[in-house]
Amino acid sequence: MSxxxxxxxxxxxLIFGLVALGVLISFRVLRFPDLTxxxxxxxxxxxxxxxxxxxxxxxxxxxxxxxxxxxxGMITGWLNVRLKIMDxxxxxxxxxxxxxxxxxxxxxxxxxxxxxxxxxTLLQPDSIADYVVRPIILLVLVILVKFGxxxxxxTQAGLAMRATGSNPRMARAQGVATGNRILVGMxxxxxxxxxxxxxxxxSQGGADISMGIGTIVIGLAAVIVGESILxxxxxxxxxxxxxxxxxxxxxxxxxxxxxxxxxxxxxxxNLVTAVLVTIALVIPLLKQRLRAKGN
Numbered sequence: 337m338s339x340x341x342x343x344x345x346x347x348x349x350l351i352f353g354l355v356a357l358g359v360l361i362s363f364r365v366l367r368f369p370d371l372t373x374x375x376x377x378x379x380x381x382x383x384x385x386x387x388x389x390x391x392x393x394x395x396x397x398x399x400x401x402x403x404x405x406x407x408x409g410m411i412t413g414w415l416n417v418r419l420k421i422m423d424x425x426x427x428x429x430x431x432x433x434x435x436x437x438x439x440x441x442x443x444x445x446x447x448x449x450x451x452x453x454x455x456x457t458l459l460q461p462d463s464i465a466d467y468v469v470r471p472i473i474l475l476v477l478v479i480l481v482k483f484g485x486x487x488x489x490x491t492q493a494g495l496a497m498r499a500t501g502s503n504p505r506m507a508r509a510q511g512v513a514t515g516n517r518i519l520v521g522m523x524x525x526x527x528x529x530x531x532x533x534x535x536x537x538x539s540q541g542g543a544d545i546s547m548g549i550g551t552i553v554i555g556l557a558a559v560i561v562g563e564s565i566l567x568x569x570x571x572x573x574x575x576x577x578x579x580x581x582x583x584x585x586x587x588x589x590x591x592x593x594x595x596x597x598x599x600x601x602x603x604x605x606n607l608v609t610a611v612l613v614t615i616a617l618v619i620p621l622l623k624q625r626l627r628a629k630g631n
Contacts, residue, residue: 341590343467347539349586350474351532352554353579356562357481358528359555360578365489366501366521371427371552372412373529375434376405378548380530381537382438385447388538394455398534405530406523408434413522417515438545446544447537454538470539477535478579481528486572497521498571529555550606557609558582560616567620588612 355377362370380401387397408430415426439445460469488494499507500517507514529551537543562581568574592608 338594340467341594342587343471345586345590346583347467347471347474348536349583350471350478350579351536351539352558352586353478353582354481354528354532354535355551355555356558356578356582357485357575358525358532359552360559360575361485361521361525361528363556363559364501364574365498366518366525368413368416368501368518368522369424369427370409370412370522370525371424372408372430372434372522372526373552373555374548374550375431375438376408376526376529376548377533377536377551378438378543378545379408379434379441380405380533381543381547382441382447382533382545383530384534385449385537385543386441386443388449388452388454389447394453394458394538398455398531398538401534402527402531405533406527408530409522409524409526410519412526413519417518435545438548442543442545445546446542448542449538450541455535456538474535482575482579485575489571493517493520550609553609553613554582554585557613557616558585560613561585564616564619585612 355373359370359373362368362373383401383404384394384397387400388394392400412427412430415421415429416423419426421429456466456470456473459473460466489498496507496512497517497520499510499512500514500521504514507517533543533548536547558581559578560581561584562577562579563574564581565584566573566577566580568577589605589608589612592604
């Protein structure tokens, strides 16, 4: 595998590290099976690409994408908390609605950004190649987001959100407004996914209506792989593990698709994903069996 492919895998892995952090909040912290991710990821790309194409500053366009993702997540939470729609069904409804909304935003199936400025081109020094600068910028951003989440979940509001996911009945007994915590958590989760979508669109040269297909699977794969490699109950370690899981996942994908002796092609991506997730799920079971035999 070439150096260019390695840098590319790191770049995409860091972008999906943001998705993994978002999925971690919904699936692990709130225990909310959220499929909105498949819609909020392309939503971020659609908003950012459309606004940049209209001449808006890329940083402002990216902030608008984050806000749009937060609104989408909050609506999913509102459907569940206020209208009492089952969490999984509420997220499916929002995901379906976002497909049409994304098409409305873009006005067509895709919006190219080949000739438009992006956050990467504006921050890129002339002396360094773009395929090196982009992963560095993304690494700094992911580190900031990771530590930001670590800090938030150590605050009273963050602890209330964690209590809401762990034991909502006990949380309510302690005076926690669990409905509001779900709304905020879903907003943060999908804001991170929309941020990832906005950066993905700017990194890949455009937004496409189909760019969100399978995003939730990739996010869950990153969480599962990360937790299998670096198991811990400390949230600071868990946030680190899911980012590492996303990066390792992309490295495994790049290695599998670029290894000529295996014979895999681009259309085998979903197959490779399924195999990797299966392995990640089996590893903890094998560890338990080995420990049981050792005892």
